[in-house]
Amino acid sequence: MAEEPPYVLSKIVLGYDGSGFSGWAAQPGRRTVQQALAEALGRVLRLPEPPALTVAGRTDAGVHAKGQVVHVELPVTADGDRLIRRLSGVLPPDIRVFRVERAPDGFDARFSALWRRYSYRVCDDPALADPLDRHRTVWHLRPLDISAMNTAAESLLGEHDFAAFCKKRAGASTVRALQRLEWTRDPDGIAVANVVADAFCHNMVRSLVGALIPVGEGRQDTSWPAKVLAAGGRDPGVRVMPAHGLCLEEVGYPPDAELAARASVTRAFRSASGC
Amino acid sequence: MAEEPPYVLSKIVLGYDGSGFSGWAAQPGRRTVQQALAEALGRVLRLPEPPALTVAGRTDAGVHAKGQVVHVELPVTADGDRLIRRLSGVLPPDIRVFRVERAPDGFDARFSALWRRYSYRVCDDPALADPLDRHRTVWHLRPLDISAMNTAAESLLGEHDFAAFCKKRAGASTVRALQRLEWTRDPDGIAVANVVADAFCHNMVRSLVGALIPVGEGRQDTSWPAKVLAAGGRDPGVRVMPAHGLCLEEVGYPPDAELAARASVTRAFRSASGC
Numbered sequence: 001m002a003e004e005p006p007y008v009l010s011k012i013v014l015g016y017d018g019s020g021f022s023g024w025a026a027q028p029g030r031r032t033v034q035q036a037l038a039e040a041l042g043r044v045l046r047l048p049e050p051p052a053l054t055v056a057g058r059t060d061a062g063v064h065a066k067g068q069v070v071h072v073e074l075p076v077t078a079d080g081d082r083l084i085r086r087l088s089g090v091l092p093p094d095i096r097v098f099r100v101e102r103a104p105d106g107f108d109a110r111f112s113a114l115w116r117r118y119s120y121r122v123c124d125d126p127a128l129a130d131p132l133d134r135h136r137t138v139w140h141l142r143p144l145d146i147s148a149m150n151t152a153a154e155s156l157l158g159e160h161d162f163a164a165f166c167k168k169r170a171g172a173s174t175v176r177a178l179q180r181l182e183w184t185r186d187p188d189g190i191a192v193a194n195v196v197a198d199a200f201c202h203n204m205v206r207s208l209v210g211a212l213i214p215v216g217e218g219r220q221d222t223s224w225p226a227k228v229l230a231a232g233g234r235d236p237g238v239r240v241m242p243a244h245g246l247c248l249e250e251v252g253y254p255p256d257a258e259l260a261a262r263a264s265v266t267r268a269f270r271s272a273s274g275c
Numbered sequence: 276m277a278e279e280p281p282y283v284l285s286k287i288v289l290g291y292d293g294s295g296f297s298g299w300a301a302q303p304g305r306r307t308v309q310q311a312l313a314e315a316l317g318r319v320l321r322l323p324e325p326p327a328l329t330v331a332g333r334t335d336a337g338v339h340a341k342g343q344v345v346h347v348e349l350p351v352t353a354d355g356d357r358l359i360r361r362l363s364g365v366l367p368p369d370i371r372v373f374r375v376e377r378a379p380d381g382f383d384a385r386f387s388a389l390w391r392r393y394s395y396r397v398c399d400d401p402a403l404a405d406p407l408d409r410h411r412t413v414w415h416l417r418p419l420d421i422s423a424m425n426t427a428a429e430s431l432l433g434e435h436d437f438a439a440f441c442k443k444r445a446g447a448s449t450v451r452a453l454q455r456l457e458w459t460r461d462p463d464g465i466a467v468a469n470v471v472a473d474a475f476c477h478n479m480v481r482s483l484v485g486a487l488i489p490v491g492e493g494r495q496d497t498s499w500p501a502k503v504l505a506a507g508g509r510d511p512g513v514r515v516m517p518a519h520g521l522c523l524e525e526v527g528y529p530p531d532a533e534l535a536a537r538a539s540v541t542r543a544f545r546s547a548s549g550c
Binding site: 066126128130131 | 290291292339341359360363368369370371372373374401402403404405406407409410411414416522
């Protein structure tokens, strides 16, 4: 019997159109990104079973990703570029792997991450609504004042208990450090929120955006989102925005030498948070 | 009985995701852009029947548009901005109307046009293939040398009989003036052909792109597409590229004072060409 090659920790960067998936996390009977990627890796590398994947951001049903990060143990013989090409023939077209590389020592896709960056796209002018982008852009009927939304967003920055903007999970902390929350207009006139935090609790970006939209419409004052944050509970005026406007753009990690230390710090604070 | 308001000629600019349509032109039992738009106009404006639409570019099944132009007679009471908003509630999400305005005197969406501009998108690197763009980008497994493709493209510019690159229609001329055929890389590294001509015959852009791809792969010399053009017949080495990479970006018209003159010139030369 041939000896199996040793396994090494690998880092995979991938993107997907979340429209056709019940989110990242494998669930029996559902089409998920985790299961599709694990099966493709198992098939291409002829592994005895689909490998275990650890992901940076467990995206919900319908949420997209352009820079999702995974770590996984792969045979040392697997070559990154060749693997990308072979995966492209096996993966469904709504998932693509962009990079495969040997992970640095101490790397953990989830716990080594310093920050996650998400985008949220809203088209607030029917004359700018591009049908080719409708699967990743929410169409909003009223015009938005993104300057007012940015004023309101500033008061949410920093480390807070974001319980008001999170779907509560038992035993999980909802304290997060919101590093950036800023609206810009892209060249096509679409309002895009760029949201960066150390990590996000469940529904957090979609709720933050949902708290800013009424400000952009002029229905709420710029001080309202901070009041909701301070009140600490779910507010019926905050809509959890649709999943398809949301995309995980990028995950940031510290320099290689700090990966392991970062992972142990994060693990100690947040291991139960599911984020 | 209330008197009907007078009708005036209107110009409509629209976009669509062609994926779910059997092209522009109405066909019994098929889902077409023409039929969907005419029905939405008829419904929103409470017309006795869906209005007759004349289009600048009769796109094929699966082909997209961002700047398609239509002319149509609408009641003089129809207000452009209000109509766009009301259409956005009635049209299917894969069609959006961007502009509705009173057409200048002598305007004909088809025959007044000076040029049509199409784009064709090819991703030639599996590490750049964005699943969110897969419905509008052809994924190509081999890397393309766009500089070689541009050299070859230059020799196709000008007025020629493009029979080698057209699906022949009885009685229709295949003489066209190709004004631009140029490949660039967009910021995401996608190879994009920009193709401008006075008009295009059937399958022409997809065949021109199909003639340049083998040059980009290094399988054909840069002089080959010009040889195919000169030979004047369909060449089995020229693949008609898939529809979903193609998008009608823009239609150009002369200044208002020249619209009617342009229309009569074009009508005289090309009325049977279907382009």
